[in-house]
Amino acid sequence: MGSLYSEYPSWLHRWPAGLKLLLLAVFGTLLFLTSSPLLLAGCGAGCALLWWSLGEATQIARRLMRSVMVAALLVAGFHVLMGNRELAAVSALRLICASTLGIALTITTRPSDLVEVLEWLLSPLAALGVRTERAAMQLALMLRFTEHFFVQWKKLDDAYRLRTGKSGGLRLIAPLTIHMLQATRRVADALWARLGF
Amino acid sequence: MTTPSHTVSRHGARSMAQVSLFAALMAVMGLIPKIDLPFGVPITIQSLGVMLAGVMLGPWRGLQSMLLFLAAVAVGLPLLSGGRGGIGVFMSPSAGYLVGYALAACIAGAIMAALPQSTPRRTAVSAFVASVLGGLLCLHAFGVLGLMQLAGMNLSQAFKVTLAFVPGDFIKCILCAVIVHTVARGMPDWRFGGRQ
Amino acid sequence: MSQGMEIADVRLQRGQTLVFDGLSLKLTEKRIGVIGDNGAGKSSLFRLLCGLEQAQSGRVLMEGQPLLQARAEHPGLVGLMFQNPDDQIIFPTVAEELALGLRPKGLNKQQARARAHELLSARGLAHWAERAVGSLSQGQRQQVCWLSLLIASPQVLLLDEPFASLDLPGQARLAQDIAAAPQQILVSTHVLDHVRGFERVLWLEQGRLRGDGPGREICSAYEADVAARLADLHTAVPSHG
Amino acid sequence: MSQGMEIADVRLQRGQTLVFDGLSLKLTEKRIGVIGDNGAGKSSLFRLLCGLEQAQSGRVLMEGQPLLQARAEHPGLVGLMFQNPDDQIIFPTVAEELALGLRPKGLNKQQARARAHELLSARGLAHWAERAVGSLSQGQRQQVCWLSLLIASPQVLLLDEPFASLDLPGQARLAQDIAAAPQQILVSTHVLDHVRGFERVLWLEQGRLRGDGPGREICSAYEADVAARLADLHTAVPSHG
Ligand SMILES: Nc1ncnc2c1ncn2[C@@H]1O[C@H](COP(=O)(O)OP(=O)(O)OP(=O)(O)O)[C@@H](O)[C@H]1O
Numbered sequence: 001m002g003s004l005y006s007e008y009p010s011w012l013h014r015w016p017a018g019l020k021l022l023l024l025a026v027f028g029t030l031l032f033l034t035s036s037p038l039l040l041a042g043c044g045a046g047c048a049l050l051w052w053s054l055g056e057a058t059q060i061a062r063r064l065m066r067s068v069m070v071a072a073l074l075v076a077g078f079h080v081l082m083g084n085r086e087l088a089a090v091s092a093l094r095l096i097c098a099s100t101l102g103i104a105l106t107i108t109t110r111p112s113d114l115v116e117v118l119e120w121l122l123s124p125l126a127a128l129g130v131r132t133e134r135a136a137m138q139l140a141l142m143l144r145f146t147e148h149f150f151v152q153w154k155k156l157d158d159a160y161r162l163r164t165g166k167s168g169g170l171r172l173i174a175p176l177t178i179h180m181l182q183a184t185r186r187v188a189d190a191l192w193a194r195l196g197f
Numbered sequence: 198m199t200t201p202s203h204t205v206s207r208h209g210a211r212s213m214a215q216v217s218l219f220a221a222l223m224a225v226m227g228l229i230p231k232i233d234l235p236f237g238v239p240i241t242i243q244s245l246g247v248m249l250a251g252v253m254l255g256p257w258r259g260l261q262s263m264l265l266f267l268a269a270v271a272v273g274l275p276l277l278s279g280g281r282g283g284i285g286v287f288m289s290p291s292a293g294y295l296v297g298y299a300l301a302a303c304i305a306g307a308i309m310a311a312l313p314q315s316t317p318r319r320t321a322v323s324a325f326v327a328s329v330l331g332g333l334l335c336l337h338a339f340g341v342l343g344l345m346q347l348a349g350m351n352l353s354q355a356f357k358v359t360l361a362f363v364p365g366d367f368i369k370c371i372l373c374a375v376i377v378h379t380v381a382r383g384m385p386d387w388r389f390g391g392r393q
Numbered sequence: 394m395s396q397g398m399e400i401a402d403v404r405l406q407r408g409q410t411l412v413f414d415g416l417s418l419k420l421t422e423k424r425i426g427v428i429g430d431n432g433a434g435k436s437s438l439f440r441l442l443c444g445l446e447q448a449q450s451g452r453v454l455m456e457g458q459p460l461l462q463a464r465a466e467h468p469g470l471v472g473l474m475f476q477n478p479d480d481q482i483i484f485p486t487v488a489e490e491l492a493l494g495l496r497p498k499g500l501n502k503q504q505a506r507a508r509a510h511e512l513l514s515a516r517g518l519a520h521w522a523e524r525a526v527g528s529l530s531q532g533q534r535q536q537v538c539w540l541s542l543l544i545a546s547p548q549v550l551l552l553d554e555p556f557a558s559l560d561l562p563g564q565a566r567l568a569q570d571i572a573a574a575p576q577q578i579l580v581s582t583h584v585l586d587h588v589r590g591f592e593r594v595l596w597l598e599q600g601r602l603r604g605d606g607p608g609r610e611i612c613s614a615y616e617a618d619v620a621a622r623l624a625d626l627h628t629a630v631p632s633h634g
Numbered sequence: 635m636s637q638g639m640e641i642a643d644v645r646l647q648r649g650q651t652l653v654f655d656g657l658s659l660k661l662t663e664k665r666i667g668v669i670g671d672n673g674a675g676k677s678s679l680f681r682l683l684c685g686l687e688q689a690q691s692g693r694v695l696m697e698g699q700p701l702l703q704a705r706a707e708h709p710g711l712v713g714l715m716f717q718n719p720d721d722q723i724i725f726p727t728v729a730e731e732l733a734l735g736l737r738p739k740g741l742n743k744q745q746a747r748a749r750a751h752e753l754l755s756a757r758g759l760a761h762w763a764e765r766a767v768g769s770l771s772q773g774q775r776q777q778v779c780w781l782s783l784l785i786a787s788p789q790v791l792l793l794d795e796p797f798a799s800l801d802l803p804g805q806a807r808l809a810q811d812i813a814a815a816p817q818q819i820l821v822s823t824h825v826l827d828h829v830r831g832f833e834r835v836l837w838l839e840q841g842r843l844r845g846d847g848p849g850r851e852i853c854s855a856y857e858a859d860v861a862a863r864l865a866d867l868h869t870a871v872p873s874h875g
């Protein structure tokens with residue numbers, strides 16, 4: 001399976017995963033506590049700066065970012081149509097800021113490091129009999145599958161485009177579904193073959 | 198003999214992979230834009246993910262996949278539509294729906310397990326029924342409770358609000374049935390509703 | 394088919410890896426082998442030649458025209474057999490998978506299906522038509538990949554290690570198919586015997602052309618190089634288990 | 635290691651295909667090759683031997699004990715190198731991937747990581763540690779699969795066409811590694827030279843044991859059979875392009 005984690009080193013790669021996650025949680029919450037367009041515009045500028053400072057590391061997520069931009073424009077357009085310009089600005093900015101922060105975390109943090117933090121956060125539950133190691137593994141797998149959706153989609157689209165000259169579009173939903181369900185079998189086989197009893 | 202915590206059983210491995218996949222599906226659906234409605238609960242495609250998780254995995258794994266997803270959201274990953282996450286969202290008017298995600302998947306799965314699945318078409322019809330009962334009725338019931346608790350609405354107001362989502366969710370039930378039909382044809386050995 | 398394909402001063406970066414830096418090639422021969430170590434750039438070359446990778450600089454031309462433009466004008470110009478069958482296969486059943494390659498030719502679904510069944514029957518594989526691709530063995534899947542390329546019959550065929558999972562009879566049959574095909578064919582492989590007889594073989598090393606010439610010559614040169622490296626290894630490092 | 639593994643009168647159905655029907659085998663030799671056509675059942679045999687497939691009837695034993703029970707008592711008993719590297723690899727970076735195999739041994743994350751880095755350095759591949767597995771070439775990925783098996787060092791190794799995507803030096807190195815490993819190893823392959831020297835080779839044909847004996851003997855028998863079939867093909871059907 002492929003990954004959104006960027007191999008280009010950036011300054012943010014060097015920060016500990018826990019700190020980045022904490023900052024994301026804090027800023028993510030703050031974004032939703034304010035509804036001042038000016039404040040959010042400031043956040044937007046900050047996010048743009050962050051994105052720019054990561055340099056080549058963002059290359060891997062540019063497609064994703066573009067789709068976020070389109071989504072933001074759609075949302076803004078909807079609210080403008082409903083006659084609420086302020087809400088348009090606020091929701092678009094929020095979406096862009098929150099996504100930028102999330103993407104910045106994803107491309108600069110190895111999923112396993114994230115999972116380690118989550119494992120630590122869950123560790124108090126171990127006393128209650130929860131198998132935290134398993135929960136952590138499950139989170140890791142979830143992140144893997146999330147990326148695998150995109151990787152598999154790209155593979156299918158590459159193959160389709162090459163063979164028919166057109167982009168597959170929605171026609172690929174059914175094959176993607178089947179490929180992903182089959183992926184659960186392969187991953188389960190590999191997991192068990194390697195860790196199983 | 199006690200099993201060490203870093204190993205998995207065959208059944209466990211399969212279950213972990215499936216649970217993770219549908220939690221991941223929810224995360225992917227979170228990237229699809231939502232439509233904000235004025236009362237603070239968006240229209241989102243994620244409720245389709247809830248139906249699919251229940252129908253495809255059955256009650257227990259469906260529930261687990263939603264709990265995993267909600268845990269990841271709570272921890273701060275921006276996985277709800279519009280890139281939202283964090284503990285904050287469980288204080289918002291949509292909190293009832295979020296809790297409902299887990300229970301709706303569970304109920305849809307239980308219903309699916311009980312319905313006939315002899316042919317792809319019959320399986321698709323069963324999936325439609327299960328997603329209407331679990332993914333629509335049940336999810337909206339929890340949503341209404343949440344709106345009453347957290348948005349200070351009374352029952353009839355909350356009911357009217359949730360009605361706004363019904364047409365969209367009805368289409369999602371149909372989509373769910375179509376996807377199930379495809380899978381039933383392409384993977385005849387898939388166990389819908391987690392049947393043994 | 395006078396000018397064939399051409400790569401001019403191409404620089405290709407994939408992720409962190411600079412795969413090609415200033416690679417130039419004119420590909421006019423009908424049979425061209427591509428050999429070299431793992432990671433030398435064989436698959437990247439093929440992906441470049443069919444337009445799946447875009448060069449950061451330099452040009453990829455087909456009959457003197459930029460590749461992407463040529464492809465847009467003539468769909469089904471270049472076909473790639475992926476190294477990993479699972480990267481190529483899109484649809485759940487064999488017949489659907491084979492039928493896909495006929496759509497650019499303007500056949501409708503029924504016609505495409507019928508042609509797929511025909512091809513399978515001609516090969517004694519009629520019973521595969523409705524089988525789920527996922528339920529075939531790896532070598533059987535690789536055969537499906539070859540059939541789906543054969544049925545689509547693009548003008549140029551790029552085969553990325555097509556022999557890797559085939560059994561001995563399957564390898565012999567594919568070699569025959571290759572010999573009989575009227576198109577231009579590029580084959581990458583680690584089984585040198587399959588390209589030794591080709592009029593031209595390219596030997597890639599870390600993205601550069603280390604050898605380029607008649608199959609027999611280049612294959613022996615590569616073998617000699619491998620032997621020398623292995624001898625070095627034996628004298629330098631004791632084998633570690 | 636006295637009794638090794640044993641398959642007794644096994645019937646295995648995968649989907650619609652009846653793969654084995656009454657297969658019995660005692661596997662005590664240290665090096666066993668498995669050869670045969672595509673779809674003969676090589677991968678299915680390996681999946682059976684590591685417990686990924688459950689026989690519909692018959693038993694799979696390890697040292698006289700049912701396999702699943704034996705595996706439950708000793709995690710890390712049998713290791714499988716999957717035919718398709720992408721089926722085996724779970725985690726995104728090479729180091730994580732290698733570290734995973736050490737978890738059943740009870741090593742914690744840091745220790746496992748450290749061991750993975752050690753192994754990579756010993757092979758001159760230290761720079762791979764942080765690389766995304768998805769950004770390696772297919773042959774490089776297959777090498778990672780072998781390394782992750784080597785580091786996990788199970789008691790029995792099942793290698794399903796481990797040479798298929800490796801370059802010539804890589805194949806030679808893997809052959810050395812296999813020769814040097816202290817464990818019992820089963821290797822399936824279409825490159826007969828790699829198992830010709832083995833003390834025992836199994837030749838599967840449509841799920842039945844067609845040949846069983848010293849490598850040299852069985853490999854030539856299989857080759858002779860292939861040659862005969864190809865000759866038949868040539869006289870019977872004119873080659874179709
Ligand atoms: N998707 C990718 N992203 C980044 N780098 C890649 C990717 N695929 C391959 N590479 C790198 O590009 C170089 C060339 O890879 P390529 O796959 O072309 O090699 P190859 O000659 O086909 O090898 P093999 O014999 O193993 O198939 C290698 O160094 C490899 O690590």
Ligand SMILES: Nc1ncnc2c1ncn2[C@@H]1O[C@H](COP(=O)(O)OP(=O)(O)OP(=O)(O)O)[C@@H](O)[C@H]1O
Binds near residue numbers: 560672717
């Ligand atoms: N997942 C599956 N479901 C159903 N049938 C399968 C599956 N995998 C393989 N088969 C069938 O089982 C038989 C044996 O397949 P197997 O993969 O063991 O062959 P193999 O000897 O490994 O072949 P190859 O050389 O191509 O790898 C084949 O007829 C194949 O079509």
Ligand SMILES: O=C(O)CCCC[C@@H]1SC[C@@H]2NC(=O)N[C@@H]21
Binds near residue numbers: 239336
């Ligand atoms: O993302 C959130 O904040 C949760 C929103 C819950 C939305 C509910 S789910 C059922 C109903 N159908 C929709 O499309 N939206 C609501």
Ligand SMILES: [Mg+2]
Binds near residue numbers: 435476772
């Ligand atoms: Mg390659």
Ligand SMILES: [Mg+2]
Binds near residue numbers: 531532678717
């Ligand atoms: Mg096999």
